[in-house]
Amino acid sequence: MGVVGGGVVAALQDKRDLLVEMIGCPAELKGVLVRDTAKPRSHEISPSLLTTNAEDILGNPEVDIVVELMGGQDPAFDYILKGISLGRHIVTANKEVMARHGPDILAKARTRGVQVLFEAAVAGGTPIIAPLLRDLAANEIIGIHGIINGTTNYILTRMANEGADFEDTLAEAQSLGYAEADPFNDVGGVDAAYKLAILATLAFRARVKDTDVFREGISRITARDFLYAQELGYAIKLLAIADSRDGAVQVRVHPAMVPGEMMLAKVDGVLNAVEIQADMAGKLLFHGAGAGEMPTASAVVADIVDIARNLAGNVVPPAPPVLSEGIRVRPMSDLETRYYLRLSVSDRPGVLAQIGRVLGELDISIASAIQKETDEVAQSAEFVLMTHRASEAAMQIAMERLLELDVVSEIGNMLRVEEW
Amino acid sequence: MGVVGGGVVAALQDKRDLLVEMIGCPAELKGVLVRDTAKPRSHEISPSLLTTNAEDILGNPEVDIVVELMGGQDPAFDYILKGISLGRHIVTANKEVMARHGPDILAKARTRGVQVLFEAAVAGGTPIIAPLLRDLAANEIIGIHGIINGTTNYILTRMANEGADFEDTLAEAQSLGYAEADPFNDVGGVDAAYKLAILATLAFRARVKDTDVFREGISRITARDFLYAQELGYAIKLLAIADSRDGAVQVRVHPAMVPGEMMLAKVDGVLNAVEIQADMAGKLLFHGAGAGEMPTASAVVADIVDIARNLAGNVVPPAPPVLSEGIRVRPMSDLETRYYLRLSVSDRPGVLAQIGRVLGELDISIASAIQKETDEVAQSAEFVLMTHRASEAAMQIAMERLLELDVVSEIGNMLRVEEW
Numbered sequence: 001m002g003v004v005g006g007g008v009v010a011a012l013q014d015k016r017d018l019l020v021e022m023i024g025c026p027a028e029l030k031g032v033l034v035r036d037t038a039k040p041r042s043h044e045i046s047p048s049l050l051t052t053n054a055e056d057i058l059g060n061p062e063v064d065i066v067v068e069l070m071g072g073q074d075p076a077f078d079y080i081l082k083g084i085s086l087g088r089h090i091v092t093a094n095k096e097v098m099a100r101h102g103p104d105i106l107a108k109a110r111t112r113g114v115q116v117l118f119e120a121a122v123a124g125g126t127p128i129i130a131p132l133l134r135d136l137a138a139n140e141i142i143g144i145h146g147i148i149n150g151t152t153n154y155i156l157t158r159m160a161n162e163g164a165d166f167e168d169t170l171a172e173a174q175s176l177g178y179a180e181a182d183p184f185n186d187v188g189g190v191d192a193a194y195k196l197a198i199l200a201t202l203a204f205r206a207r208v209k210d211t212d213v214f215r216e217g218i219s220r221i222t223a224r225d226f227l228y229a230q231e232l233g234y235a236i237k238l239l240a241i242a243d244s245r246d247g248a249v250q251v252r253v254h255p256a257m258v259p260g261e262m263m264l265a266k267v268d269g270v271l272n273a274v275e276i277q278a279d280m281a282g283k284l285l286f287h288g289a290g291a292g293e294m295p296t297a298s299a300v301v302a303d304i305v306d307i308a309r310n311l312a313g314n315v316v317p318p319a320p321p322v323l324s325e326g327i328r329v330r331p332m333s334d335l336e337t338r339y340y341l342r343l344s345v346s347d348r349p350g351v352l353a354q355i356g357r358v359l360g361e362l363d364i365s366i367a368s369a370i371q372k373e374t375d376e377v378a379q380s381a382e383f384v385l386m387t388h389r390a391s392e393a394a395m396q397i398a399m400e401r402l403l404e405l406d407v408v409s410e411i412g413n414m415l416r417v418e419e420w
Numbered sequence: 421m422g423v424v425g426g427g428v429v430a431a432l433q434d435k436r437d438l439l440v441e442m443i444g445c446p447a448e449l450k451g452v453l454v455r456d457t458a459k460p461r462s463h464e465i466s467p468s469l470l471t472t473n474a475e476d477i478l479g480n481p482e483v484d485i486v487v488e489l490m491g492g493q494d495p496a497f498d499y500i501l502k503g504i505s506l507g508r509h510i511v512t513a514n515k516e517v518m519a520r521h522g523p524d525i526l527a528k529a530r531t532r533g534v535q536v537l538f539e540a541a542v543a544g545g546t547p548i549i550a551p552l553l554r555d556l557a558a559n560e561i562i563g564i565h566g567i568i569n570g571t572t573n574y575i576l577t578r579m580a581n582e583g584a585d586f587e588d589t590l591a592e593a594q595s596l597g598y599a600e601a602d603p604f605n606d607v608g609g610v611d612a613a614y615k616l617a618i619l620a621t622l623a624f625r626a627r628v629k630d631t632d633v634f635r636e637g638i639s640r641i642t643a644r645d646f647l648y649a650q651e652l653g654y655a656i657k658l659l660a661i662a663d664s665r666d667g668a669v670q671v672r673v674h675p676a677m678v679p680g681e682m683m684l685a686k687v688d689g690v691l692n693a694v695e696i697q698a699d700m701a702g703k704l705l706f707h708g709a710g711a712g713e714m715p716t717a718s719a720v721v722a723d724i725v726d727i728a729r730n731l732a733g734n735v736v737p738p739a740p741p742v743l744s745e746g747i748r749v750r751p752m753s754d755l756e757t758r759y760y761l762r763l764s765v766s767d768r769p770g771v772l773a774q775i776g777r778v779l780g781e782l783d784i785s786i787a788s789a790i791q792k793e794t795d796e797v798a799q800s801a802e803f804v805l806m807t808h809r810a811s812e813a814a815m816q817i818a819m820e821r822l823l824e825l826d827v828v829s830e831i832g833n834m835l836r837v838e839e840w
Contacts, residue, residue: 135722281719283709286704295700310738
């Protein structure tokens with residue numbers, strides 16, 4: 001009964017009439033697992049419903065649906081498995097468990113004839129899993145581009161608007177409760193990678209593991225990158241990208257420059273958005289709250305209603321999607337895209353020629369370049385370039401070779417440019 | 421077997437394997453009703469499947485699902501009713517029939533125990549009906565703001581980008597096939613009103629008729645309105661708006677000024693978008709193709725898969741939503757919003773005082789004003805003002821009284837400003 005759990009309890013109690021109308025009978029709360037029954041709660045709840053013993057919930061034969069909102073792998077994963085084995089339907093918002101063990105959980109649910117729904121695990125209150133499974137059922141999914149971590153999108157939006165640097169903005173986000181004391185899960189892209197693995201698994205109907213996801217966080221982005229991005233007409237966003245080509249998927253979470261006129265460039269603050277490219281439907285964007293008590297509870301209760309309708313109607317629950325094993329994952333070196341590169345260079349003749357030669361040898365051609373901020377005392381300058389499409393493998397070699405040049409003192413940042 | 425029908429036939433044939441995987445068994449095409457069996461078809465189809473006799477489809481006991489894609493009220497409505505009475509499940513993209521007779525059709529389907537799905541009737545390939553019914557099941561819907569007519573959004577986008585006038589842009593849209601020879605259904609807001617009635621009926625779970633929708637088209641908008649809108653930081657969009665307050669709904673389709681930073685302001689071209697405000701989930705935006713062969717076919721086939729899964733699994737189909745009768749509809753005069761007013765006025769002293777007096781007497785206060793385009797020969801000028809929040813009833817009286825003033829020669833346009 002944390003933030004989301006409190007919202008679910010409140011909705012089940014306050015929306016009793018609406019839920020009866022939706023389900024056909026009441027959805028009764030039978031018990032809530034808590035750490036401390038004596039802790040004051042923001043939502044009123046009968047103390048007799050609280051328990052510190054998971055057995056009281058899982059083992060109660062009157063419980064049809066177990067709602068898991070504890071987060072983290074342990075003991076949530078065990079509880080979910082136990083619930084399934086006891087024939088309980090499961091609703092969970094647990095992205096970590098679903099990213100790591102989703103296919104196994106769904107296979108077990110299939111065998112046991114129960115439903116496991118997890119709409120809230122990705123993009124909080126924004127529907128994305130049900131639309132992917134239901135509304136895009138006839139589509140081959142070509143690609144997914146998502147902003148699915150509110151914390152980093154808040155930080156990047158503030159940096160873009162205020163010209164502030166990463167560390168200051170992170171500290172502010174922490175003080176406002178938008179970022180955790182240990183922010184790595186968010187700013188390092190771990191959270192987004194979990195969610196992307198879930199989306200990719202469903203979209204491509206094959207197990208994509210969180211460890212398959214290439215992951216790069218936002219901590220290297222500086223106020224100067226935003227300055228250049230804005231000058232060039234781009235936003236900087238932490239994107240979660242999955243695509244499928246020739247039967248192989250690529251999954252990656254990293255900051256990217258997004259053309260300012262694209263809808264994803266306009267997704268600001270803690271909001272989330274997922275754009276899905278599908279062969280028949282074309283490009284679809286789903287945009288809304290990615291977290292928060294009531295939005296996430298909205299998704300959880302929608303899943304509860306979905307299962308409860310089947311129970312009330314004596315309907316055999318639809319089987320979970322069939323997922324294949326062993327899809328090929330294309331490595332990051334296979335990527336081909338445009339790149340933004342910010343270098344600290346010596347302010348002397350011939351620098352551009354040397355950089356151009358390194359890039360040219362690797363078949364990387366420069367689309368545009370900006371030189372700024374000459375420091376006359378240090379005789380250094382900042383040199384920013386945008387490449388045409390080039391291979392990631394070549395780009396990685398290029399960065400090593402550029403650093404070996406006497407005239408390049410530092411690679412300030414490299415950002416991939418995403419246009420789709 | 422028109423545009424969308426052709427797409428559905430192609431998908432059923434080309435995606436046989438995917439559909440088997442999704443449904444659990446093949447979805448077999450049993451017949452297609454056409455006007456002329458000899459007409460060449462863009463998609464290959466066995467001539468033995470074509471018929472000009474609806475009875476061959478509706479009366480065939482091997483047909484489980486009847487897909488109605490003829491459009492218009494007659495004879496589609498009769499065919500749908502007949503199909504239901506024969507126990508067929510129905511998939512339709514027919515916004516006119518669903519707007520006018522949706523609640524009756526759903527009630528009959530409920531009695532007969534069949535499903536009637538119509539995802540494609542609103543926003544084509546963009547999922548909106550299923551998310552409203554499924555993902556927002558626990559929510560009270562507060563409001564809907566949609567761009568749900570691609571033709572008008574294309575025209576308005578071109579006008580905004582090219583500085584062109586309405587008539588020229590309409591002619592261009594007609595030559596490109598984006599607008600019909602008789603464009604009234606689109607530019608007069610009729611099409612959007614049908615779709616809004618469907619959305620409002622589902623959102624508020626009460627019968628909202630297409631005739632309940634206040635409707636104003638886009639033909640009065642000029643290039644000059646876009647000039648002012650851009651100067652003031654707004655986009656001009658044909659919005660379909662529904663909201664519920666104190667148990668009464670208001671439903672309206674009219675051009676509106678939308679603050680440039682809102683997501684809906686950025687929906688361009690033939691694309692559609694619907695933003696739903698819900699008590700728990702907050703604001704959700706669904707954005708994508710609103711028409712077109714394959715996007716619309718995507719929604720139709722998703723509905724077919726939904727029903728077919730239930731059939732294949734021997735599942736009792738979920739009952740259609742229960743809709744109440746007799747919801748109160750708030751009249752347009754109840755509206756309170758901000759207004760944009762463009763007037764042709766005499767270019768002489770005291771004009772502003774006279775206009776200000778008329779508005780002041782009706783409690784309409786001016787937020788900002790622009791005077792431009794003085795024509796020295798005619799001694800006339802263009803005067804644009806934005807009001808603070810005011811009542812629609814007062815605004816309508818104000819426009820009459822302003823026209824009675826000697827100094828006002830014409831009301832160029834009045835646009836409602838929507839911020840939500």
